[in-house]
Amino acid sequence: MKKTTQQWQQELNDEQFRVCREGGTEAPYSGTLLHNKDTGIYQCTCCQADLFRSEDKFDSGCGWPSFDAAINKDAVKYLKDSSHGMHRIEVRCAHCDSHLGHVFQDGPQDTTGQRYCVNSVSLRFNQED
Numbered sequence: 005m006k007k008t009t010q011q012w013q014q015e016l017n018d019e020q021f022r023v024c025r026e027g028g029t030e031a032p033y034s035g036t037l038l039h040n041k042d043t044g045i046y047q048c049t050c051c052q053a054d055l056f057r058s059e060d061k062f063d064s065g066c067g068w069p070s071f072d073a074a075i076n077k078d079a080v081k082y083l084k085d086s087s088h089g090m091h092r093i094e095v096r097c098a099h100c101d102s103h104l105g106h107v108f109q110d111g112p113q114d115t116t117g118q119r120y121c122v123n124s125v126s127l128r129f130n131q132e133d
Contacts, residue, residue: 042129
């Protein structure tokens with residue numbers, strides 16, 4: 005999915021654009037989906053691609069929604085991120101290249117051991133009935 009910067013700016017609010025298109029981070033504990041416990045699918049704010057399942061969400065205490073797995077192996081892509089003096093793995097939507105957050109290897113050991121730390125603003129929630 006290719007859109008111009010101007011197209012994204014017209015479609016997204018300022019915070020969505022800053023996080024999703026410019027790789028920003030929302031303030032911890034500020035996201036609307038952090039405490040969401042409903043059943044459904046978390047989708048990309050920019051393109052509505054399915055990214056994460058509610059059953060894979062857990063409370064990591066980090067201040068951002070956390071998941072132990074992506075919805076499937078083709079949903080996200082991974083990039084090395086050496087910004088801010090750290091070595092991390094950035095997670096982006098595989099369909100539209102929207103910045104989602106980062107993945108760490110300190111997630112629940114009884115599942116995947118991964119913690120996808122994702123900005124609420126980069127997600128929309130599609131609740132199941």
